[in-house]
Amino acid sequence: MVTANPSRDGESGASGIRRARILAVLAGAVAALVVWLVAAQLAGVHLDVRTGSDHHEQRVGAGAVLGASVVAGLAAWGSLAALERWAPARANRTWPGLALTVLALSLAGPFGLGVTTGAKVVLVCLHLVTGLVLVAGLRRTAARP
Helix, strand or coil: CCEECCCCCCCCCHHHHHHHHHHHHHHHHHHHHHHHHHHHHHCCCCCEEEECCCCEEEECCHHHHHHHHHHHHHHHHHHHHHHHHHCCCCHHHHHHHHHHHHHHHHCHHHHHHECCHHHHHHHHHHHHHHHHHHHHHHHCCCEEC
16 A cells, blocks of 8 residues: 655645645746856856747846746656556656756756856856756655555
8 A cells, every 4th residue: 555645744645645735846847946146146147048949138037937947846746646557566666767867967057058157157056956956845745655
């Protein structure tokens, strides 16, 4: 039988897991936004990236940071839920490795798209903080055999 960890407030069952996973996705988004605020607004780093086939430069704003981190969080949640459904005995052990592998691969984006060294560093930090918050938060909710 597969059981899940209770959520932080002691609630168990599907609603507690759902609430904990929503909070993990939101925490990843908030953590990314904090990094963006500190880097782009307080430190003045220009988060410019090259986009499209013409390598047009575009500034990364708060909306893009929030949107990307929420999409990443929902993808992480979905992949965990899929593993729990199709490989429940191994999901708790397999998912963190899968998630960290995807996080490592995602770091190619900042290195390839960032215009300046400062932008690359901040973009890497955005990826890392979002990914690590998601892995830590969602792993707590993973079903255990």
